[in-house]
Amino acid sequence: MIRKRRKLPANKQSRTAGPARRSRNGAKPAESTRERILKSAATLFAEHGFEGSSMPAIARTSGITAGAIYKHFRSKGELLLEVVKRSFESTPLFIQDSATGAATELPRLASVYTEPELKLVRQLSIEVHSAASRDREVRRVLALSDEAAMRGIGDAISVAQRDGTLDPKINPDFAARLFCVLVMGLLHMDTLLPNLIGDKSWRDFVHERISTLIGSR
Amino acid sequence: MIRKRRKLPANKQSRTAGPARRSRNGAKPAESTRERILKSAATLFAEHGFEGSSMPAIARTSGITAGAIYKHFRSKGELLLEVVKRSFESTPLFIQDSATGAATELPRLASVYTEPELKLVRQLSIEVHSAASRDREVRRVLALSDEAAMRGIGDAISVAQRDGTLDPKINPDFAARLFCVLVMGLLHMDTLLPNLIGDKSWRDFVHERISTLIGSR
Amino acid sequence: MIRKRRKLPANKQSRTAGPARRSRNGAKPAESTRERILKSAATLFAEHGFEGSSMPAIARTSGITAGAIYKHFRSKGELLLEVVKRSFESTPLFIQDSATGAATELPRLASVYTEPELKLVRQLSIEVHSAASRDREVRRVLALSDEAAMRGIGDAISVAQRDGTLDPKINPDFAARLFCVLVMGLLHMDTLLPNLIGDKSWRDFVHERISTLIGSR
Amino acid sequence: MIRKRRKLPANKQSRTAGPARRSRNGAKPAESTRERILKSAATLFAEHGFEGSSMPAIARTSGITAGAIYKHFRSKGELLLEVVKRSFESTPLFIQDSATGAATELPRLASVYTEPELKLVRQLSIEVHSAASRDREVRRVLALSDEAAMRGIGDAISVAQRDGTLDPKINPDFAARLFCVLVMGLLHMDTLLPNLIGDKSWRDFVHERISTLIGSR
DNA sequence: AATGAATGAGGTTTCATTCAT
DNA sequence: AATGAATGAAACCTCATTCAT
Helix, strand or coil: CCCCCCCCCCCCCCHHHCCCCCCCCCCCCCHHHHHHHHHHHHHHHHHHHCCCCCCCHHHHHHCCCCCHHHHCCCHHHHHHHHHHHHHHHHHHHCCCHCCCHHHHHHHHHHHHCCCHHHHHHHHHHHHHHHHHHHHHHHHHHHHHHHHHHHHHHHHHHHHHHHHCCEEECCCCCHHHHHHHHHHHHCCCCHCHHHHHHHHHHHHHHHHHHHHHHHHHH | CCCCCCCCCCCCCCCCCCCCCCCCCCCCCCCCCHHHHHHHHHHHHHHHHCCCCCHHHHHHCCCHHHHCCCCCCCCCCHHHHHHHHHHHHHHHHHHHHCCCHHHHHCCCHHHHHHHHHHHHHHHHHHHHHHHHHCCCHHHHHHHHHHHHHHHHHHEEEHHHHHHCECCCCHHHHHHHHHHHHHHHHHHHHHHHHHHHHHHHHHHHHHHHHHHHHCEEE | CCCCCCCCCCCCHHHHHHHHHHHCCCCCCCCHHHHHHHHHHHHHHHCCCCCCCCCHHHHHHCCCHHHHHCCCCCCHHHHHHHHHHHHHHCCCHHCCHHHCHHHHHHHHHHHHHHCCCHHHHHHHHHHHHHHHHHCCHHHHHHHHHHHHHHHHHHHHHHHHHHHCEEEECCHHHHHHHHHHHHHHHHCCCCHHCCCHHHCHHHHHHHHHHHHHCCEEC | CCCCCCCCCCCCCCCCCCCCCCCCCCCCCCCCCHHHHHHHHHHHHHHCCCCCCHHHHHHHCCCCHHHHHHCCCCCHHHHHHHHHHHHHHHHHHHCCCCCCCCCCHHHEEEEEEECHHHHHHHHHHHHHHHHHHCHHHHHHHHHHHHHHHHHHHHHHHHHHHHHHHCCCCCHHHHHHHHHHHHHHHHHHHHHHHHCCCCCCHHHHHHHHHHHHHHCCC
């Protein structure tokens, strides 16, 4: 019953284009059923929302039956929760964590969200935050991650301020939060600014303005 | 707080054409059923999402039967669309209408979104954008409004740049867009930064940083 | 407040083709509302069946509101009944009655049912018989008419047998009934023999064979 | 009375492909749910028409829930279509298969329709033809069968004409068609001639007159 | 005589979930 | 670990009918 998570899902790796992604001996199917369910659910939740994604649909996308999902997750809600938890692994903002990301990396981190390839990440992130506004448990899990990320970013900014890289007159905590707010806004590019997705000059503009926002000199 | 109804859809009212459209006893304008449905739907869509709000629930909240809604709206989708259209009337960003739009007002406009009273507006805006990502027609209607608002803001910034109020080296179009992105991000405060809602110092911080963002000197 | 109805829908009236069918003084609309409802209902019942025709649809076709129908007919069932009664007026088989139709006319009477113009009559007749198999009262009314028609035809055949025009060895009663059965079958031409509708040689064949069937010499 | 299922639709069964398809304990073949649904639907469609038969009613008659029907048929329309296809198996006219079809058997084949036991077959046949006039797909399926049957009968008549059993001056194709028209008319006996159902002398009369109709000598 | 809002029942269909196999 | 039949609730929507105006 306990999540094992030996081989963390690494959701959208086909992007990196690694040549051989078979399992080590080629015998067993490269991905566990559980993993496939999570991936299908993430995609469907992102595209159609939680209520808009039916268990049969998720099952079909995973190549199994609806009933079978219940061998892996107790309910649709639990499946959502697991998807939410996993979503952090594909979200640039959360990934950087241990990296103790240099604050100078922040503008790039944000502007990355303007890329076409991250569409699913954007959609999923929005859906996760929507779900959080409706479900207690999702809210709790998400808050933990969000706060950790913001703390990390705040720390990075603090460090940079002591370095002299960033303007020390700006509250680093608030700066981190506003930074995240802006990233959150970028998640809506697909509906708000569909024409600017993948636009290089827009990306550069975002990069530059965010630098200013967090107090770059 | 009172609906102004400048440009009412004129769906079912132009028929009688009588100049006085009061209710039978002339007392209260007795908010029309149609109006009540729209208000209930807006609230429920905001709180539980489109798919999460059932017609019976909307009806109950409006004090009528589910079937009765169909005398006023052809389908749940059309009801959503009407709610989306109406939502612009309560959204600060759209209300400003470019007319008065001094660019100096922009930071205040954005920071207003951090207030507790606007929770419903925030939720509804998010839901509307979510719906847009799933429904063609909603997307179209929303895009029209979004673009109009961004154009208005862009113009205001241009003017201010010629005035010397704002830094003219910043692309005013992009600035308007990034401004909207940030506002979009602020809509998520309820899940992202619940503790900062209504926080005065945060509000001031947002105000100040946005000023910088759009190039205030 | 008063409906003007300048351009009434005039749905399916070109069939009867009577030259002047205006009301006596030309002032009032040529057809009473009641009449229009009956005609619309007949058409819709014929095309979509009783259950497939909704009161709103009938009302719309009649240029009025569903509620208004209830000023003229107590219920949908009663409307059906009235339509059934009226249907006899457009049905060749019933029309001949008083004519004490010479039996020699019978084959022509039947073969007339193969004409394209009678499509609606065919459909309505079938629907009426279908309704009869489900509704007691309709069954009663229809039985009365059917029996009268068959009696009339039987009598005509009897007369002709005494005349020597028809073979007297054939039971005239049964012959009349079988004749009606055949006509009933012809009602299904639209689905059974769509390609033969309006076909001259088929019509002649039917004419000739029916002559034989009833014992022509 | 037992289904023969010569040409079973093979919808969901080809999967297991095991030779023995008995129920778990080998006792009764335990009529499959699918079969039960089809039988209930056929009965109800015959008695109350397509629109007059609700899915809950069909389900109740089959001893299951309405939702369960959708595990076997995609929609009510598809269920109708399947019922239509199956209906041919119980319809004397289609069963004869032309193979054995001696034309001398035709009068008997038709007069069989006057029997009380065939009431359901009559009602279902009428309903199927009614449905055909309203639904494209049903029309297509029915036309195929109708045409095959008429071709078969036409061939049988041709053969008999060369044998000298039937009058060769009659167009065999038209004769087959008129024969079918008459059978179609007999389907309406329950409403048209309720008192003659099962009547021996009427049956003999029909038999004899049909012989004449197709040119017997 | 007619409207239009409203109801309450009922229609088809989908869904989350369970369970025997 | 998985299937597939089944359930029961609930969804959207339509309908026949009523009634104040």
